[in-house]
Amino acid sequence: MSSKSYLGALDSVLRPAGFARTGRNWIRFRDGFEDCVNLQVSSRAGTTANISSKDLATDAIWKEAVPPGSPGLYYHTTVRIGQLMDRTDHWWRRDPNGPEELSQAILTYALPYLDSRRSLENQALGFGRYDTSGFNARLRIGLAITLHRMDEHDEACAALANPPKRLLPSWLTQIEAVRRRLGCGD
Incomplete structure (x- = not known):
């Protein structure tokens, strides 16, 4: 399957959840958080998704504290979709059902995971x-x-x-x- 079919499948589940797409990243700002779903494509391994989040208040304190020029940290938490599914690393490769399976995994595992990090x-x-x-x-x-x-x-x-x-x-x-x-x- 091409990455376009994955892009379309993820777009169809993430846009209604408040995410805006830029390239292979879907980002949303909600409840004081920046959440990101990244579609990762490898010519050898296939396709997977990375789920990231940061609390903007925590991020502001961190940025205020560290000296200028310190190595950056963009997201506080990043996990692969497979870790949320069954603690293994899932990659879809040449799988005609891959786009549907990955988008369903995003709905089932990633979105609840992001919501669970709010407190x-x-x-x-x-x-x-x-x-x-x-x-x-x-x-x-x-x-x-x-x-x-x-x-x-x-x-x-x-x-x-x-x-x-x-x-x-x-x-x-x-x-x-x-x-x-x-x-x-x-």
């Missing part, structure tokens, strides 16, 4: 609240800002405490900048 509590869980398995700088910064917005100041500062020394200097700089912005002490 600060769910965002904090998505950023790894209560997960002690490691230190992902991007997730920790998102978690700290979200906890700050929830008035959980001590927990927000704890999320950014003691980053591993092996982190890239750009991430260490961002962590320190966000700590300062949130009013975290030494």
Whole structure:
């Protein structure tokens, strides 16, 4: 199947949900969020979709805190449609039913997923609240800002405490900048 048939199939389900298409991206602004569905096409793997979202208030705090020229982070959360379906990576390749199956998966899994991220509590869980398995700088910064917005100041500062020394200097700089912005002490 050509990417045009996928474009048409996704367009038919995403436009009624408030998304506007630019190229292979459908974007909507709703409830203080920017949501994006991206159609990814690979000549080898086939076609899939990436589902992304960011809370605009969290994004504003992050952008205010980090120094100019820091590496950018466009979406706070991005998952592939397969992760939402059954936790595997789904690609449709030379499948005549692919456009319909992918657009149905967007309706069934992606749109409810985006709506489920609206509460600060769910965002904090998505950023790894209560997960002690490691230190992902991007997730920790998102978690700290979200906890700050929830008035959980001590927990927000704890999320950014003691980053591993092996982190890239750009991430260490961002962590320190966000700590300062949130009013975290030494």
